[in-house]
Amino acid sequence: MNQCRLRSLVRIRRSLALGLRGTDHHILARQALRTIQTTAQGCGFHDLDSFANGCSAAYIEGLYNKWKRNPKSVDESWNELFSGNDRTTAKRRPLPASHHRKYRRPPVERTAMKARSGARTASGGASAAPAAPPSDWKNIDDHHVIQAIIRAYQSRGHLAADLDPLGIVGPKKVTSVDGTQRHAAREVLRQHYSYIFNDLNAMFKLPSSTMIGGDQQFLTLKEILDRLERIYCGHIGVEYMQITSLTKTNWIRDRFEKPGGLDLTKEEKKLLLERLTRSTGFENFLAKKFSSEKRFGLEGCDIMIPCIKEVVDRATKQGVESILIGMAHRGRLNVLANICRKPIADILSQFHGLKATDSGSGDVKYHLGVFQERLNRQTNRMVRITVVANPSHLEHVNPVLLGKARAEMFQRGDTCGSKVMPIIIHGDASFSGQGVVYESMHLSDLPSYTTYGTIHIVSNNQVGFTTDPRFSRSSRYCTDVAKVVNAPILHVNADDPEACVQCARIVTDYRTRFRKDVVIDIVGYRRNGHNEADEPMFTQPLMYQRIRKLKPCLQLYADKLIKEGVVTDSEFKAMVSNYEKICEDAWTKSKAVKSIKYSSWIDSPWPGFFEGRDRLKLCPTGVSTDTLKTIGDMFSSPPPPEHKFEAHKGILRILAQRTQMVQDKVADWSLGEAFAFGSLLKEGIHVRLSGQDVERGTFSHRHHVLHHQAEDKVVYNSLDHLYPDQAPYSVCNSSLSECAVLGFEHGYSMASPHALVIWEGQFGDFCNTAQCIIDTFIASGETKWVRQSGVVMLLPHSMEGMGPEHSSGRMERFLQMSDDDPDVYPDTCDADFVARQLMSVNWIVTNLSTPANLFHCLRRQVNMGFRKPLINFSPKSLLRHPLARSPFKDFNECSSFQRLIPDKGPAGKKPEGVKKLVFCSGKVYYDLFKERDDHQQVETVALVRVEQLCPFPYDLISQQLELYPKAELLWAQEEHKNNGGWFYVQPRFDTALLKNEKESRCISYRGRPPSSSPATGNKVQHYSEYKALIKSVFGELTPENKKRLEEQIKKQQAKAKADAQSKPSTKPPSTPPKGGSSPPAPTGPQPRKPLISMPSRPPRGGKQRSGSAPAPDVVDEASAARNTEPDSLAHDGASPSAWKRSGSAPAPSLAPRASASRSPSKAQTYRNPLSPAHDGVAPSTRQKSSSKKRLGSAPAPTPSSHGSFRNAPSNPEFIKRRPAKDSGSRSKTQRNPEESELDPTKPEH
């Protein structure tokens, strides 16, 4: 037998030495070594590692040869092994007395033989191994079963755990063969259920996959079952085996299985009783004083308060300084009183129905926020506790809270969540029912959204309003949603306070150790109805019959501790009466309160921001040309050559175009946006842009993050390297969620006023999946909770034939929710009118038409003396529209935001000749502008852009009305009549008109008819709608104009042909830049009759009209010269004609009018930014020297006076290597515990 084994060892050694890795032989050899390892364990050899590795085989072979020569020359244990007496070894080792009784020899030889026989099969016929005696097979099977049983308890024990204090759900105890009442039912043990119960006293060696033995390696089967039963099927049901991380499962196993690990000391028990007394006492007191008031009491889940308290204590001990809590109604007042320690008198005063001394609508008491900074007496450390105000909409506070926590971490430079910790308290029905829970969970491990672990506490009262779980969810547990992020879930019976507190400890330690989400599901009940006035017996009769018979948890626990001698009855009674007195005193105090202040319930105070500030002062938003130049240069340059960053060629072309724009002192949309961001970063304002695909931009216009074309996750973001002491810039592609991500950014914006926080929708249409956040937080947050936010929503919006769901940002909804009174003409003579108007409205709604206005608008967001959400309807085709460009002078110190852009062309210059005054907003202006040319009505039709819709610019509107006293008044919009701005502007125009007594005009609508669908998906219909709109404003094209345009087309085509033949090199490229995605569909409809003028189109990456596109319209130089350009372009060299001829220009018909006075050289500079001439001046080369300088002088950000955001970690590296998970926020010393598990050689559990 031993000879046989030795032969096997020698074979193993040889096979390993020969490097036959991956072969069957090799695998079998390894198996055999493992078997020998088991043998060694069984024999009492404990240095298993050295025994088991391949090299040891040589050693063993040597020993064997030595032993053959002289058996005494080797250690006795080897002698026993080689001579085949190894069975005696176990006996020889002193074992506990119990072990001698029925020690089951571990399955040594059988496994080894199995390996050998396998090897034989694989190698095609070695000598046959002797058959194993039947008793050995039994041994092997028994050990396997023990392993399987242990694993069954670990992974399925929670199914049999005693979690329900009502005893309605959960397993029934069954009597085992030994007479023990056990929970573990067939669903846990499955096929092993009856297998071994006939031999409960058999002794087994515990496998390494369990720690139930503590220091003991051997236990009887009975003891194994009892321990597993206690751990996994008691009052805690732990779900953790779904976690794919071995480190984490081992950690949890260790915490639960180690004997004695879950015990509390006497002092701890006493403290727990005291806290439970407060929790229950608070609800009892409220019930006594306000029996019919809604308070959403915690009775039945009272233990939640001591649990949260334990989390707070433990986390503060571990270094957490700020705890943010998000929760709904249930138990909220109790949390405020007993966790935050908001004075109870303040809470009680909310019941008195007092008037508020400050403005706002206020909110019900169980929605209010709280911010408390206090000394944690258990740890003697200061801790900030925030409960974020929330709406009724359950669970929607989650992402808001997470965003706020993330921002606080950023502010504090907390790069791993060691100082800031979020806790979210859920209801069982809402946790499983609300989709936002899932969306928020999925943010938990994203680099730019992680909060390094959130502690989720479910106050599970087993009913949602009146619906019981069988009808409110399909999953077994309400917490199953947390499994998507591999969170461990601890279900615990609410009537076992000690188990609950142990769970609280474990989840806190887990979060500290792993920085990941974790869940406690406190399974309790609801002693009253949904609210205190509800009769629960209507719908849950049987449940409530049981509840009525149950003693409160406090009483049960007090009885237990009295029995254990931890407290005496009189001590407990004293605890209860002490707390009652505290409440009574607070009650007396609260009666003296005569008014309330909403602002004393603010959850996000901004200390220092408002003090000493003139809130009505609107600071200038323009910046110096030098600043523009610096930002422009950097934004248009690739990383310096020394970094050897391989950028995409298409990107280099885009950068070259940007370089050209900077040289020409003109900015397109992306440059305008970059100017806003860059200049704010320079001023120490942290900028964060988040949303789906925002790094590149849905329409491929932004390209803030350049990707190395040869190396994975190597990126470059020029806006991060503008100035050495700039604030950090975060641009982050989000998960595909609107609701959670918008909520997150709103929360982020609440943390500090010194940041510009922007959420961009992929298309504005999709913002309706975030409607709850928009309605309940952004639109009304300030009114309800006196809390400001400057969050910006960028919603791509415009009718471009892209169908019902890619057209409308639903402007009408935002405008409908705006709270400025349409019937009140404000005091426009007030010197602070503009600021006052901004300050008093709930949000700002803009539909901007120029990059400069976007720049000023974004900068105004942080230059105002207060914060207000901004909803901006962003363009799509305008992102590349040649007319939608602004000269640098529109960004300089003398410039400012234009709420309304008047007509500065011939019509504006001679207003008396104007027959129609057309007000419009956004992209439609460019359509009207072009059509006015085609219709030759530049002198008779004035086009006025309302850039800021809300608050309505009454002063500027009135000026326009006065300027054109004889003109017919029109509001033209591309949206359907029931959409867009019409319903909002109409009554306000009326109010403005009524203000003037002499005025007899009213404004009429021009646009699409009402429709339930925001846009057609049919291009033909889109175009016919467009034509109808144009006709309604300008009438039919006259025959002369038709003829003229026809001739223009021909001329243009001939010219283009000639140009193409004479200058092939300057021909526009026929395909978009490689790698870049197509820009949005053009404005205009595709199929059309010739001679019908088209709305202007954006260039499509230089691509000419597609096959289905209509024939080009004619635009001749002469007519172009007559036309007026949009004002923003009237003063500089950036000519539309230049664009028309440019390499990226669309077909001539789509080009805007050219100015004859444009200098050809200027035009040329625009014409072909992709030409070799431009490429010759490679941006990298051009920037080389300056970039080098910048590089050299780009230290890490330094603190500045602009708020703590400057202190937040910036990106000191020029080229960033993106981590797979966290964006550089984990310090080197804080190694991700997961990292070790990425090693595929590590064993799987």
Ligand SMILES: Cc1ncc(C[n+]2csc(CCOP(=O)(O)OP(=O)(O)O)c2C)c(N)n1
């Ligand atoms: C999004 C949303 N839908 C419906 C409601 C109405 N509502 C208020 S409480 C409640 C039951 C919530 O049950 P659960 O989450 O278990 O919490 P509990 O009240 O039982 O603590 C419902 C349906 C709501 N507030 N929010």
